[in-house]
Amino acid sequence: MNISAPTPVKTIAVIGAGTMGSGIALTAAQAGIAAFQVDLSAAQLEKAKAYHLKTLARAVEKGKLQQADADAAAKRISYVATMAEAKSADWAVEAATENVEIKKKIFKEMAATFPAHAVLATNTSSISITDLASAVGADAHRVIGMHFFNPVPIMALVEVIKGLATSDETTQRTIALSIAMGKTPVPANDRAGFVSNRVLMPMINEAFYACMEGVAKPEDIDQIMKLGCNFPMGPLRLADFIGLDVCHDIMMVLYRELGDQKFFPCPMLRQLVQAGRLGDKSGRGVFDYAKK
Ligand code: CAA
Numbered sequence: 001m002n003i004s005a006p007t008p009v010k011t012i013a014v015i016g017a018g019t020m021g022s023g024i025a026l027t028a029a030q031a032g033i034a035a036f037q038v039d040l041s042a043a044q045l046e047k048a049k050a051y052h053l054k055t056l057a058r059a060v061e062k063g064k065l066q067q068a069d070a071d072a073a074a075k076r077i078s079y080v081a082t083m084a085e086a087k088s089a090d091w092a093v094e095a096a097t098e099n100v101e102i103k104k105k106i107f108k109e110m111a112a113t114f115p116a117h118a119v120l121a122t123n124t125s126s127i128s129i130t131d132l133a134s135a136v137g138a139d140a141h142r143v144i145g146m147h148f149f150n151p152v153p154i155m156a157l158v159e160v161i162k163g164l165a166t167s168d169e170t171t172q173r174t175i176a177l178s179i180a181m182g183k184t185p186v187p188a189n190d191r192a193g194f195v196s197n198r199v200l201m202p203m204i205n206e207a208f209y210a211c212m213e214g215v216a217k218p219e220d221i222d223q224i225m226k227l228g229c230n231f232p233m234g235p236l237r238l239a240d241f242i243g244l245d246v247c248h249d250i251m252m253v254l255y256r257e258l259g260d261q262k263f264f265p266c267p268m269l270r271q272l273v274q275a276g277r278l279g280d281k282s283g284r285g286v287f288d289y290a291k292k
Contacts (some may be wrong), residue, residue, distance in 0.1 A: 001108050005019045013038055013089035013114065015106055017079075020123050021095035022048035023152025026055060029076040030153070037079050045079040048088050054076060057151065066134035083113040091177065092117065093146055095123040098249055101245045103127065104135035107143065111136040119170050119177075121146035125246070126253040128212045129163035140165035144174050147194065148183075150242065158183040179208050182235075192257035193250060201250045204242075207235035207267035211286070236286040239269075240279030244286075 010033065014025045025048065037211020039045050056074055059065035080086055085141040092114050094106050098122035102120065112122045120143045122132055127183035133143035145161030158178040162171055171187075188194040193201060207225070211218050231238075248270060250253050254263035272278075274287060279285030 008180065009033055009091045009173075011036070011048055011089040011092065012091040012177075013083065013086035014093050015083065016097070016112065017041070017048035018097075019046040019150055020148060020152060021093075022051050023062040023150065024093055024123065024148055025077055026052050026073070026150075027183075029073040032076075033180070035078070036078045036089055037077055038081070038086050039079075040081055042081070045081075049077075050142065066239050075110065083109055087113050087115075090118050091121070091220045092118055093121045098125060098127065098246065100131065101125050102249070103132055107132055107135045110285075111139040115275055118142070119144060121174065121175055123148055124198050125176055128192070128257070129161050129190045131168065133163045133165055142170050143166040144170050145190070145194070146174055146178070147196065149196070156184050157196075158185045159194050160185045160187050161194050163190055173282055182240050183227065193254050197250050201247060201254065204235045204239045204247055205251055205263075205266050207239070208269045209290050210251055211236065212268040213268060239287035240287055240289075242279070243281055244269060244273050244277065244279050 012033050013036040014021045014028070014029045015038045017037050018137060022037065025037045037045060037048050039048070053080045056065065056070040060067050060070050092110050094103060094110065096102055096106055105122065109121060114120065120136065120139065122129065122143070123143055124132065124145060125147060129143060129145045133140035136143060140163065143163055145163070146168050147159035147161065149155035149157050160171065160174050160178065172204070175185045192198070200244065207221055210216065210221055215221070216224065218236050222237050225231045225234045233241060248265050251263055251265040276282060277284045280289060283290045
């Protein structure tokens with residue numbers, strides 16, 4: 001394996017301006033990397049920009065960032081509707097909705113748009129990297145999983161997942177970029193849910209079973225796990241934070257791909273999703289945020 005220092009990334013294109021995409025763009029910009037935030041939805045881009053400015057302003061208020069550095073970081077982010085406007089980027093990270101067909105379509109466009117040296121990364125939380133890479137044929141060697149965690153500016157990890165065809169050079173460059181963005185890259189193999197969600201989601205699912213069976217009240221389940229296991233958030237609060245639909249979809253990927261009944265989503269989780277109670281983003285999930 002060639003482990004000579006990879007060329008530093010100057011410009012990154014982040015496809016998707018949702019929670020994860022906007023966090024990735026901000027983290028890149030704060031690390032001195034120019035970022036294109038790409039999203040067809042003008043409303044989503046506005047929301048991402050508001051999040052960027054608010055987060056930077058808060059860091060300045062707290063004395064953690066100089067105003068000039070905050071201004072420079074904000075200036076590094078360009079908000080664009082199409083990949084074509086971001087085509088000069090030498091790195092692309094897809095952070096779109098967790099749907100394999102949508103992601104494959106995006107990957108085809110990424111391979112056709114960005115230069116041949118650009119890595120084509122995905123922030124998928126559970127979909128097979130090898131499957132996504134199959135959409136881009138001979139470009140599969142530059143496809144890799146670069147899995148960030150929410151909130152991206154705070155969480156230390158990038159889970160790095162090689163697909164079957166991912167080259168060593170792509171992997172080395174992903175490790176180098178993760179470090180340049182202030183993160184700790186840790187490798188995991190291309191199995192459903194990788195490591196993070198293979199372990200986290202069944203734990204969350206089990207918390208729903210405990211709640212459904214009345215083992216304890218939801219707030220007490222969370223309190224027990226916070227105080228007893230030192231979790232920053234209890235598993236039910238964390239599920240609301242991640243999105244109950246996301247938790248449900250990841251469990252379904254684990255269930256389908258690993259073929260074990262133990263991964264089937266808890267009926268209580270399924271019912272809340274069916275009712276549109278998706279957590280923080282809908283104002284109500286396990287807990288009711290409208291009251292606060
Ligand atoms: N963006 C940027 N910064 C944020 C933020 C956000 N969305 N949310 C919180 N912060 C910052 C705050 O500004 C604060 O910064 P300072 O220390 O500089 O003051 C710091 O984070 C702590 O925030 P708070 O004091 O408001 O709250 P807290 O101490 O309760 O921490 C938390 C909030 C960091 C979210 C913490 O509760 C936590 O770590 N929770 C667990 C999060 C987790 O497990 N994430 C992984 C989810 S799984 C996933 O993402 C992958 C997947 O595939 C599903």
